[in-house]
Amino acid sequence: MSKNLTQSLPGKALNLTITTNISFEQFNLSVNEELTLAGITGIFGESGSGKSTLLRIIAGLEKRADGQLNFNGKELQNSKKRHFTKPEHRNIGLIFQDSRLFPHLSVLENLTYAVKRKHQPVLSMEKILQLTQLTELQHQNVTRLSGGEKQRVSLARALLAEPELLLLDEPFSALDKKTKAQMLQIVKTIQQQLDMPMLYVSHSISELQFIAKQLIVMSDGSIGYIAPTHQAIHQLNSHEDIAVKTSLSLTITEHLPKFGLSQLAFSAKSSDNHIYLPLLQQDQQQSTIGQLLPCIIYARDISISTTKPEHSSIVNQLPGTITEIKQGITSALVKVQCAQQEFYAQISLWSATRMALTLNSQVYIQFKANAVHSFHSTESENHA
Amino acid sequence: MLTHTADILALTTTLKMAAVTTFILLIIGTPLAWWLANMKSRFKVLFEAIVALPLVLPPTVLGFYLLLAFSPQSLPGQLWQTTTGNQLAFSFSAIVIGSVLYSLPFVVQPLQKAFEQLGDHYLEAAAMLGAGPADRFFSIVVPLTKASFITATALGFAHTVGEFGVVLMIGGNIPGETRVLSIALFDHVEAFNYSNAHLLSAGLLISSLLLLSFVYLLGGKYGRKNSNKSPKTLAKVKNKHVNS
Numbered sequence: 001m002s003k004n005l006t007q008s009l010p011g012k013a014l015n016l017t018i019t020t021n022i023s024f025e026q027f028n029l030s031v032n033e034e035l036t037l038a039g040i041t042g043i044f045g046e047s048g049s050g051k052s053t054l055l056r057i058i059a060g061l062e063k064r065a066d067g068q069l070n071f072n073g074k075e076l077q078n079s080k081k082r083h084f085t086k087p088e089h090r091n092i093g094l095i096f097q098d099s100r101l102f103p104h105l106s107v108l109e110n111l112t113y114a115v116k117r118k119h120q121p122v123l124s125m126e127k128i129l130q131l132t133q134l135t136e137l138q139h140q141n142v143t144r145l146s147g148g149e150k151q152r153v154s155l156a157r158a159l160l161a162e163p164e165l166l167l168l169d170e171p172f173s174a175l176d177k178k179t180k181a182q183m184l185q186i187v188k189t190i191q192q193q194l195d196m197p198m199l200y201v202s203h204s205i206s207e208l209q210f211i212a213k214q215l216i217v218m219s220d221g222s223i224g225y226i227a228p229t230h231q232a233i234h235q236l237n238s239h240e241d242i243a244v245k246t247s248l249s250l251t252i253t254e255h256l257p258k259f260g261l262s263q264l265a266f267s268a269k270s271s272d273n274h275i276y277l278p279l280l281q282q283d284q285q286q287s288t289i290g291q292l293l294p295c296i297i298y299a300r301d302i303s304i305s306t307t308k309p310e311h312s313s314i315v316n317q318l319p320g321t322i323t324e325i326k327q328g329i330t331s332a333l334v335k336v337q338c339a340q341q342e343f344y345a346q347i348s349l350w351s352a353t354r355m356a357l358t359l360n361s362q363v364y365i366q367f368k369a370n371a372v373h374s375f376h377s378t379e380s381e382n383h384a
Numbered sequence: 385m386l387t388h389t390a391d392i393l394a395l396t397t398t399l400k401m402a403a404v405t406t407f408i409l410l411i412i413g414t415p416l417a418w419w420l421a422n423m424k425s426r427f428k429v430l431f432e433a434i435v436a437l438p439l440v441l442p443p444t445v446l447g448f449y450l451l452l453a454f455s456p457q458s459l460p461g462q463l464w465q466t467t468t469g470n471q472l473a474f475s476f477s478a479i480v481i482g483s484v485l486y487s488l489p490f491v492v493q494p495l496q497k498a499f500e501q502l503g504d505h506y507l508e509a510a511a512m513l514g515a516g517p518a519d520r521f522f523s524i525v526v527p528l529t530k531a532s533f534i535t536a537t538a539l540g541f542a543h544t545v546g547e548f549g550v551v552l553m554i555g556g557n558i559p560g561e562t563r564v565l566s567i568a569l570f571d572h573v574e575a576f577n578y579s580n581a582h583l584l585s586a587g588l589l590i591s592s593l594l595l596l597s598f599v600y601l602l603g604g605k606y607g608r609k610n611s612n613k614s615p616k617t618l619a620k621v622k623n624k625h626v627n628s
Contacts, residue, residue, distance in 0.1 A: 088511045103528070113513060
């Protein structure tokens with residue numbers, strides 16, 4: 001399949017070096033980082049952490065920002081040399097949360113606005129219309145579109161400008177969950193097809209987990225750390241106000257419509273250690289067998305048993321070894337290694353004491369099928 | 385019969401003066417309005433006050449200072465005379481310059497308000513698509529503030545047609561050159577020629593009323609249409625730091 005082929009290619013990687021400082025009345029952003037951008041890089045942070053401002057600095061929309069910015073061998077900004085490349089000359093695209101479609105132009109005219117300003121356009125309008133599912137809507141008035149449609153036009157317009165790097169600033173945060181899931185899938189597919197590096201800002205971990213390869217975690221106006229997505233999310237587990245979760249990618253191995261379940265595995269080869277979740281929607285391309293599916297399992301949904309639970313209704317049971325026990329005020333957080341994958345389980349202190357759990361002891365973790373969350377599974381899911 | 389030809393000449397002079405003035409006002413008023421709309425300095429109010437001065441100042445005050453400036457004895461008058469060979473005071477050029485200053489707020493204020501309301505959201509989006517400043521102005525700003533351009537043009541034109549004091553001070557009463565309708569009307573009244581005065585008065589009244597009705601008609605139509613599109617309402621949710 002051609003889709004799998006493009007996925008397995010290493011993809012275009014860009015270099016972005018940024019040293020910047022900007023102060024507002026009650027907020028200061030300070031970043032000094034060398035980034036390698038390939039695929040989709042997520043930027044996570046609470047509101048006010050500076051992620052949008054960072055994007056605007058990269059885009060060239062914050063003229064007051066001080067510092068230096070090098071992108072793919074070009075110096076875009078150097079305050080010492082008083083050099084500043086204007087946003088229209090940076091060849092960087094930006095999708096805003098409020099789509100900012102030009103109200104006096106139709107859908108198609110909004111799109112040609114971008115094409116007309118490109119010297120040698122390579123992408124075909126038809127292809128972009130098809131990728132963003134806009135073919136039917138192209139003659140519509142943009143003011144009459146729904147939120148999701150508007151953002152699809154905004155996405156198509158940004159793509160047609162053929163930027164080297166596409167920045168997305170919480171583009172789907174105002175959309176309902178179902179539309180958001182569709183949009184995320186569209187963005188993911190487009191990224192794979194066009195091989196356009198993207199920086200995606202969001203305050204939703206599940207959204208970023210589904211879409212991003214690596215995460216930049218920001219807080220209080222600076223970059224905390226940069227890590228591959230699953231690792232970054234596990235690192236976030238130490239934050240008090242973030243629900244502890246296991247983040248992992250699983251391979252779809254089989255659909256079992258008779259039981260309303262889909263079967264996943266740690267890798268395409270391993271035949272044991274299956275994980276089941278509610279049946280995935282079959283019409284979606286991403287549910288094909290062999291595809292990797294990013295999943296989240298909350299620690300509060302995982303329980304521990306010292307013996308193999310033979311007579312349990314819970315479908316997911318995995319053997320593992322305890323590698324860490326962290327005692328909290330009312331509960332204990334237990335890290336369990338199952339084959340190559342670590343899981344986080346949150347159990348009551350009472351259970352932890354009663355079961356006398358110790359490091360390196362062999363246990364079984366259990367969780368229900370509907371404890372496995374993925375951004376595109378059934379409607380009953382509840383995301384953080 | 386003679387008075388009618390004279391009045392028609394006054395009418396054409398008036399229309400010519402108003403047309404040239406409005407054209408010049410759009411050329412200089414648009415960048416001035418843009419500059420004021422984007423100004424962040426605390427001196428902004430001072431510049432706004434200067435532009436608004438003709439609204440409150442007696443036209444004779446403006447006319448008096450202009451008369452002094454336009455006289456061949458003063459520097460601007462001298463410069464004009466050496467470059468063009470003609471005297472500036474009591475010329476068509478003089479009443480055009482006077483009208484430009486006198487009608488400035490009527491063009492600048494609606495435009496400035498429209499530019500301020502438009503904000504920079506669409507302009508940022510256009511810049512990210514590769515549009516430079518002039519491109520952005522003509523492809524985004526002008527079409528989205530079209531109604532205000534029409535209002536500014538109509539108000540500038542109508543106000544110039546109705547001008548009296550400034551023209552009287554710096555233009556005198558030269559037929560075909562500086563004798564405009566309002567001055568012709570004044571002459572008729574002075575000469576107790578009330579029937580002609582009635583004709584001119586009624587004509588000015590009705591044409592001004594029609595022009596203003598047209599402005600409000602457009603204002604209402606575009607105002608309603610554009611209120612749904614206001615970019616400011618779209619973005620109030622986010623970027624509290626960014627847009628501060």
